[in-house]
Amino acid sequence: MAVFSHPLLITVAPNGAYKQRPDHPALPITTSELGRTAKLCLDAGAAMIHMHIRDAEGRHSLDVQGYRDAQQAVKAAVGDELIIQVTSEAARVYKAPEQIAMVTALKPEAVSVGLREVDQPEIGEAGLAQFFGWLAKERVMTQVIVYDVADLQRWQALRAQGVIPDAPWSLLFVLGRYSVGQTSEAKDLLPFVMAHTGQEPWSMCAFGAGEHACATTAVALGGHARVGFENNLLLNNGQVAPVNAALVRQIADSARVLGRSLYTAAKAREAFFAA
Numbered sequence: 001m002a003v004f005s006h007p008l009l010i011t012v013a014p015n016g017a018y019k020q021r022p023d024h025p026a027l028p029i030t031t032s033e034l035g036r037t038a039k040l041c042l043d044a045g046a047a048m049i050h051m052h053i054r055d056a057e058g059r060h061s062l063d064v065q066g067y068r069d070a071q072q073a074v075k076a077a078v079g080d081e082l083i084i085q086v087t088s089e090a091a092r093v094y095k096a097p098e099q100i101a102m103v104t105a106l107k108p109e110a111v112s113v114g115l116r117e118v119d120q121p122e123i124g125e126a127g128l129a130q131f132f133g134w135l136a137k138e139r140v141m142t143q144v145i146v147y148d149v150a151d152l153q154r155w156q157a158l159r160a161q162g163v164i165p166d167a168p169w170s171l172l173f174v175l176g177r178y179s180v181g182q183t184s185e186a187k188d189l190l191p192f193v194m195a196h197t198g199q200e201p202w203s204m205c206a207f208g209a210g211e212h213a214c215a216t217t218a219v220a221l222g223g224h225a226r227v228g229f230e231n232n233l234l235l236n237n238g239q240v241a242p243v244n245a246a247l248v249r250q251i252a253d254s255a256r257v258l259g260r261s262l263y264t265a266a267k268a269r270e271a272f273f274a275a
Helices: 031-044 064-078 096-106 124-137 149-160 186-195 211-220 244-258 265-272
Strands: 010-012 048-051 083-087 110-114 141-146 170-175 202-206 224-227
Touching (some): 010 244, 048 064, 083 141, 096 124, 149 186, 170 186, 186 202, 211 244
Parallel strands (some): 010 048, 048 083, 083 110, 202 224
């Protein structure tokens, strides 16, 4: 009998909002680089790509046409074999109304939404209900990002109050974001897991060299894992990863050691919309 009730969804976060080429020569910034990275990460075991785009100056962007161009490049490289998740991250550039407007204009297959970024006075609970209601109606695969247990408890309260409708939401626990040097340890995952009382599937990302240990812990606990250059450039042995796919392959190998199979994009789409 299998130890795990469901396979592992590996998401690659290949670039993020802040890193630049001097941080790593293989950081994918252009649409063509995103396409090539997507193919390598698919082959390594990823089923989803968490995608940021940049403007002409290399700065974080939520431009709708820019996203469409990047989506087209990734689809040209992998077809439907990767779920394309776009970020709605503010990154000290955008405000909540702009973030929401981008998502509704783009209508992506999947999106990540930082709860604290959209849970703002100018949006209010009525605005949250409208936005999350739209996401549910349009069947956008939505991953809600929580940075600490307080964020998670706020999400749970909004769900209990009926502000957030029932839908197949998922959660991303962010480890190490507010620690010294933005580094993570596997134990950082435990407060989230203990406080998570809902049915939403959860994943994690982790800052710094502890990423792989944190991800392996998540795999063992039945969660899912997001890895990549957005949060970490190092392999488990301390060497700089040559490409994002090396970080994907590393956690895929750990999952196999633990006896946990990997989701394909097709199976993940079925599972995450089963609710």
